[in-house]
Amino acid sequence: MLRAWRGGRALWGRRGGKPSRGLSSNSGLRTDILSELGPALSRLGQTLRGHLPGADGSWSAVQPGYKSPPPPEHADVVVAGGGVLGWSVAYWLKTLENRRHGMRVVVVERDPTYSQASTVLSVGGIRQQFSLPENIRLSLQSAAFLRTINEHLWVPNEPPIDIQFQPSGYLFLASERGAATLEAGIKVQREEGAKVVLLSPNQLKAKFPWINTEDVAVASYGLENEGWFDPWSLLTAFRRKAMSLGVYSCVGEVTSFVADTADNTPGMPRGVGRVKYVNVRLPDSPELQPVSCAIVVAAAGAWIGKLLDSATAGLQGSLALSPIPIEPRKRYVYVWHCPGGPGLETPFLIDTSGAYFRREGIAGNYLGSMSPAEGCEPDTGNLDVDHGFFQQEVWPRLAHRVPAFQELKVKSAWAGYYDYNSFDQNGVLGPHPQLQNVFVLGGFSGHGLQQSPAAGRAAAELLLHGTSTAVDVSRMAPGRLWGDRPLLEAAIV
């Protein structure tokens, strides 16, 4: 006020004579609207066009800009991982509960296109020729489930499920060295009720004339419940039925657990933790949604080890968790065309050297591969295929066993991850010894898809009833992974 009195115009005047802006703002607003109108209309047009069918008449399944709903804030069971094991356990949880609005089961899957999931990249075989009774029983029950799949998984108003099961059986060839193991395995398999026969080289030659029986001592052939099927159909059947029973599905990645441990909860025993919340990171955003839950099922396949490591990174304190030895291992699959190859009754043949192949379709295509030797594991950073592996390792062995394969042309190839249990290459099924309400379901190392219906059922029964009635899976509990008695399986492909 004093300044205005003394300086005259100091309050209202300007210093330095800058051009005045004018007190009227009308013109500014008008130009803003006009300049915004054009882009706004074009955006509107784009959105409308996005909702119309495409140029070739197809509808896009997902509208542009569609964001999948976030997971609910509270659930009773969170299944981390939406592969076939995750959806199987979700389906069995709701089926065994047998109520419409009981437990809330949420399946969290980070990649709805399943581009790297082991389930859909799997070769899809199912066999009972294992050496462990648990594995045989799990596969037998899964086979019975798949045989009657429409009784279990059919949803009204949908077409009947067809998993395109080819009942061609598995054929294991054994040399002199492996003959004893094979015959011991057959005994166990027959005891469990699998239908397998032993074939001598002559019988083998008579049945499958295209085999070169050089250095084959004995072979075992599965007569029933063995073959291969389409993993994608099984996955979508489980998913559709589970969602019709009320399982929630959401897209996101389980990043961390918030747990009660001895550090932050008085009265909690040392070395044990209980997960209260699961933090789910929503796709394309740094946002975390906490989902409070009673039970977490870690069914993330090859990434269970990584999931549990990153999720418990903040909890180490008094827990001192040792890492779980389930890791991804890359395996290749090659598809080739051989016009003179074996016919329609070709089984899934596993050679003495470990190379395997099976028929694919009815037009003379076959697919096969081999697990790399210990120590030569390919890098798991990406799913690029090494064609040199086929040329140098797989083809010579297969061509030696099946002379017709000396002339073939590779049509395509892909790679997928085994959820490899580096302790003993067998499934892990049971509650985590330290994180009480985390249930581990994975590490099946190549035979997860075929055991998924029965393993999911065993897991659901363990969670809801405390014991699994059909198969006794107590030996597959995660506790063994840090002990010194591996549950070894002889017939790992």
Next chain:
Amino acid sequence: MLKIILPTMMLLPTTLLSPTKFMWTNTTTHSLLIAMISLHWLTPSYYPLKNLTPWTGNDQISTPLLVLSCWFLPLMIMASQGHLQHEPHVRKQMFITTLIVIQPFIILAFSATELTLFYISFEATLIPTLILITRWGNQPERLSAGIYLMFYTLISSLPLLVSMLYLHSKTGTLHLPILKLSHPNLTTSWTTLMSSLALLMAFMVKAPLYGLHLWLPKAHVEAPIAGSMLLAALLLKLGGYGIMRVTLLMQPVSNLLHYPFLTLALWGALMTSSICLRQTDLKSLIAYSSVSHMGLVIAASMIQTQWSFSGAMILMISHGLTSSLLFCLANTNYERTHSRILMLTRGLQPLLPLMSVWWLLANLTNMALPPTTNLMAELSIMIALFNWSSPTIILTGVATLLTASYTLYMLLSTQRGILPTHITATTNSSTREHLLMTLHIIPLLTLILKPELISGTPL
């Protein structure tokens, strides 16, 4: 009366001005002291109304409910400590403030001698309860629960307001002692029927009567523990108490009004007991059992005999204590396992053996085991109903059978069975939880020694 209402209102500054370290201690102790003082209301007197003031008065049916409401405030505060412990201090204060704001209104409602004051405080308890459910509940469904609670109560209480105002203009007063002495001036026409229906509807919704009960399972399940305790123990009794008060205005109650309410109440007791057998959610099971017990209370209130009123009063008190105890037990489960599903919170006896004693006692009182007051109440009601009409014994008998079966089902699924693997290392029961259960169970077990205190008979 003022020696209770003033300290209750002063609990508000106690909460807001206490240092952080002492807030829980101060509020719990203060409300326990108020509860102790309120016990003196139980002293017998040969006046029809004790502690008479121009607006309030205690008589034999409001005294037990008043003592119950004062008793429950410290219990609610103690029960909320668990789930609020990680919240910032201001939020804890807001929660306790909401609880305290309800308290004077409930005390006014139960002690009002003027029906208009009763109506005002009846409606006033609704808003803080709504805040409790929709702001502090756990699941997204709490919004729908709040809407059901609010609209059911509001829509049914509008006719109550209209008919009360009309009666006031006709009778000249709504003061209860004067109404008791005045001659009923209603004729037996359809307008009397409508007026009686309008008066009763709000309380039937609140009690709740089967058929108007849809808000209750939602509200009880979605509310936090203090909200569930408040609803089960106190707000439902507002309905029963209201029926007892307003039927005074409808003498003689016509049969046309009796039969629908009696039928719905007794049949509802059967239906909701059967629903309990099929529940997957523990809190929902306890909520439906509340509907079942209150159905008996409504049936007893409708037949208007001395024994039935006495039975209804005792059942209201016993059921309030039992239901609240069950909700507290369910909450201790929920805080440990984060799930209310019966299948996932099972087999707890080996894990928490001391809590299983409280579970056993709560379930025994719920199924009216002798020698508890629950049995006394149920027997009085059953006999009074049988005297009024013989076939009702079938309905009440089957309801008792079903009550026993779902209560045993609840006990066996939560306590017995194969040990679940996902809750083996839970935190032990704390002293606070044991104290909470003790304070519930002591009145339940010792009231049988002097049931005249709560029986609604003039002392």
